Amino acid sequence: MNKIIFFLLVAPLMVIAQNKDLSYYLPQDIKYNQSIPTPESSIGFPVGKWHVSHDKLVQYMYALAEASDRVTIEDRGKTFEDRPLLLLTITSPKNHQNLEAIQKEHIEATNRNTADVANRPIVVYQGFSIHGNEPSGSNAALLAAYYLAAAEGDYITELLDNTVILLDPCYNPDGLQRFAYWANTNKNINLNPDPNDREYSEVWPGGRTNHYWFDMNRDWLPTQLPESRARIKTFHKWLPNILTDHHEMGTNATFFFQPGIPSRTHPLTPKFNQELTRRIADFHAEALDKIGSLYYSEESFDDFYYGKGSTFPDINGSIGILFEQASSRGHMQESENGILTFPFTIRNQLTTALSTLKAAKHMREVILNYQHDFYKKARQEAAKQASKAIVFGDEKDAAKTYHLAEILNRHNIKFHDIKQDFTVNGKRFKKGYSYIVPKNQKNTRLINAMFETRTTFQDSIFYDISAWSFPLAFNVDYAENVSTNNLGAQVINLQPKEGHVSSTSSYAYVMEWHEYYAPKVLNELLNKGVRTKVALKRFTINNKDYDYGTLLIPVQNQELNQAELFSFLNKIAKESHVQIDALNTGLAEGVDLGSRNFRTLKKPKIALLVGSGITSYDAGEIWHLFDTRFNIKATKLDTKTIARADLNRYNTIIIPNMNSLSKSNTEKIKTWVKNGGTVIGYRNTVKWLKEQKFIDLEFEKTNIEAKNISFEEKSDFKGAQVIGGAIFEAKIDRSHPVNFGYKNDKISLFRNTTVFIKADSISYNNPIKYTKNPLLSGYISKPNLELLSETVPFQTKNLGKGKVIAFTDNTNFRAFWYGTNKLLMNAVFFRNEL
Known part of the structure; x- marks a missing residue:
């Protein structure tokens, strides 16, 4: 009986959820210009019936720009999958005619000591769905753009006269496209809100990330990805006063808007920034109250890391605002708050997008003054350090x-x-x-x-x-x-250092391993079949010192003749910005060039484990590093295909952060290692390698006693033991091949695990070792810091004829941790010497 009642209650919702007209979403106390195309007229279905794909989103944005004199459109570049990174500039026709002067005046105002805000428009950057599987934002962007182009009346006229809106309909085109495909191809005609339905459970890696599986909401400061570079260029061109970032969270939540938890705001952010955020929040609360939507603020999230979209603006004189909508993760799903429909999630996002603009309109002068004062005070601080x-x-x-x-x-x-x-x-x-x-x-x-x-x-x-x-x-x-x-x-026109070969040689060429792109050169050499050796010891020749890891390319007995070899080396030296030195003798101080301390290198044949059980962020960082920086081919080997894969095609398998693998796949990889393969494991994979007896390691115990902790304090106590991401100092043995290319005897490591390996009793087996007081920057609890002291983040041991290499720390973090990328490259290229 209960099931029948539930069906009778839910069935009408299923039908309604598929077809919501514009009146469900938009303010109805105004008129809309009939000459402006609606979203449905362009994309072919009512907003919310299907998840809009990025191509249809683009199609509609161009249609709006064509039809409205309030809208101009700009293609700022391409994603890795060649999708356009669009920006709509929306303001009054009068402002459009004077837009360049408005932009120039807006920037100039941040350089002056006196503020003149009476007649200047406020600038609002509104961005949607930086996580592709949080699609209500980009679907709401269809409606926000339509409203701003088509709405009529005194309010909209005044809003557009006094506001320049930079509307970014999709921060993450590749991820949105991937998720829209998933949600739409798994949709039922009769919508099924059962959370167990396949529609609500994406396959790995999911649509959250971009092409290389990066969380792009962590790249505002590092700017390593094309999507980020486009929006950062726009940000600095305009210095918007408010920037919004529309996200989704768990299905059983409601709606969140900032401020976040007050104690978790970065100290460099002015206090008045948070006060203005609270005042803007009143407009969100009022708007959500009108449509009966539940919400909360100041109980979650934070404003600490400046690489996030809602926090980056705060260190740049702007106000960043995070919105988090409970996610339907498809078209309709059961939740603790009832049936959550996709149109409902879109409506909340649209409502707060419009309440942001209302706040901007009413608070225009105070927010413009805030930005002016931010830069005025910054200049005063800077002048003290002239x-x-x-x-x-x-x-x-x-x-x-x-x-x-x-x-x-x-x-x-x-x-x-x-x-x-x-x-x-x-x-x-x-x-x-x-x-x-x-x-x-x-x-x-x-x-x-x-x-x-x-x-x-x-x-x-x-x-x-x-x-x-x-x-x-x-x-x-x-x-x-x-x-x-x-x-x-x-420096006005920043250019990389030019690479070159010093001269021609009939004897040998050498290249130090210090330069960042040295692995790219070595990869080219080995792909070309050029016999290349690595120096295990230092040497001096022609009054120049060469360090550990220097590459040696003999001229004789190569497949390329002398002229061809010089031409090839010159080409790759220029492409990789390195210096290659020509030598005409093998006689050196230290080891001579014919010494056994020069070891011939073998081409790496790499498989990178991906798929279920693997952390996609970690895997994507390695894929991106190989593919975009060093032109190294690495086969993405899915965990579900290991059983039928011929592992003998590879001599190196990299396993990013992972907790477990099936018994049969584990044994297959272990046999492969015993027969001569090299396995490289990261972070929690290190525990797995020990548990499965690939490598014998001893860990420091991490059981921290919870004494005098109340039930209320339990969550915070546990959270305080997490190493979410901090920087630590380690001492390195530069003579060890894993450290080739580093000139100092200390290195900075990024750590976000509590895997602590005890140092080996033999000192030379600890080529990287945390110092006694290793914390350089970031948070770690005192008990964890004591555990970390003088442990080791790297170990390697033989298993049969093969090699097992363990890294507790992420050497490739978010593509901007350039300083430790070479540790992985050394493990790959010098694996037989470790």
Whole structure:
């Protein structure tokens, strides 16, 4: 009987949910211009009946721009899958005619000491669905754009006269397309709200991420992805006063809008920023009250990591606002709050998009004044440090230094070449390999956010990472508070260092392993069949010192003749920005070039384990590293195909973060290792490798007693023991092949696990070892810090004829941890020497 009643109650909802007309979503107390196309007229179905695919979203946005003099459209670039990154600029026709002057005046106002806000429009950047499987945002963007183009009356006229709206209908085109395909192809004609239905359970890796499985809502500060670079360019061009970021959360939640938990706001964010966010929140509450939607604020999420869309604006004089809507994850799903329909989720997102604009209209002058004061105070802070600067560089690695400078460049941070070589605190900064950043500039607060190291915090719970210091992430030398007397010319047109071969040789060529793109060169050499060796010891020749890991390319007995080899080396040196030296003798100080301490290298044949059970973020970072940086082919081997795969095609298998694998697949990989293969495991995979007897390791116990903790405090206590992402110092043995290419004896490691390996009793088996007091930046509980001290993040041991390599830490984190990428490359290329 209960089932019958449930069906009778739900069945009408199933039909209604499929076909909601515009009156369900839009304000009905106004008229709409009939000459403006509705979403349905363009995409072919009512909003909410199907999940809009990105191509149809694009189609409608172009139709609007064609039909309305309030809308212009811009294609700012392409995703990895060649989808357009669109931006709509929506304002009054009068403002459109003067848009360039408005933009220029808006930026100039942030440079002046006096504010004139009476007649300036406020700028609002509205962005949707940075996570592709949180689609209510982009589907709401259809309606928001229509409303702004078609609504008529005094309110909309005044709004558009006083507001420039930058509408980004989809932050993540590739992910949205992937999820729309999933939800639509698994939709029932008779909508089924059962959470167990396949519609609500995506296959791995899901639609959240972009093409390379990155969470793009962590890339606003690092800007490593094309989608991020496009929107950051727009952000700095306009410096919007408000930026909104529309997300989804668990199905059993309601609706969240910021502020987040007050104690979890970054200290560099002005307090008035949060006060304005609270005042804007009143408009959201009023709008959601009118349609009867439940909501909450200040009980979840935070404003700490500046790489998120809702927090990045806060360090740039803007107000970032996060919206989180309970997700239907399809078209209709049961929840603790009743049947949650896709149209309902869209309506909440639209409602708060419009309430944001209402807040912007009513608070225009106070928010414009806030931005003006933010930059005025920033300039005052900067002026106090007028003679100070930050210098960074790596005298052996110009490319790594260049890529850090590239990030500064994207954020409109000024930097200079150094005038000449100089040394600070024992660190040598070489001209052409170093840049210097004056503190006295407009974006000084952003500079502080990027370069700071912080180890004390108001709260011990973090929604995301607690540290991201860029010089540590790149493992470059740096020094703060150096004199601006060291400034050379300002860098206007940033260019990577030119690569070259010193001259032709009939004997041999050598290349040091320090440069970031050295692995790309080695990969090209091995693909071409060029016999290449690696130096296990240092040597000196022609009065030049060559470090551990230097590559040796003999001229004789190669498939390429002397002229062909020189031409090929010159080509790849230029493409990879490295220097290759020609030698005409094998006689050296230290080891001679014919020594057994030069080992011949074998081409890696790599399989990267992906699929169910693997953390897609970690796998995507490795895939991206190989594919986009080093041009290395790696087969993405799905866990479901291991059983039928011929593993003998590979000599290296990389297993990203993983908890378990079937017994049969485990035994197959183990047999393959025993026969000569190399397996490289990361993070929790290290535990699995020990449990399955691939490698014998001893872990520090992580059972921390909960003494005098109340039930209410339980969640916070457990959260405080999580290492969500912090930076730690380790001492390295540079003679060990895993550390080839590093010039210092210390390295900065990013850690987000509580896997602590005890050091081996034999010292040379610990080539990377955490220092006694390893915390450089970020949060870690005192008990965990004590456990971490003098443990090791890397171990390698033989298994039969093969090799097992274990990394507890992510060496490839979010594509911007350039400083430890080489650890993985060393494990891959020098696997037989570890």
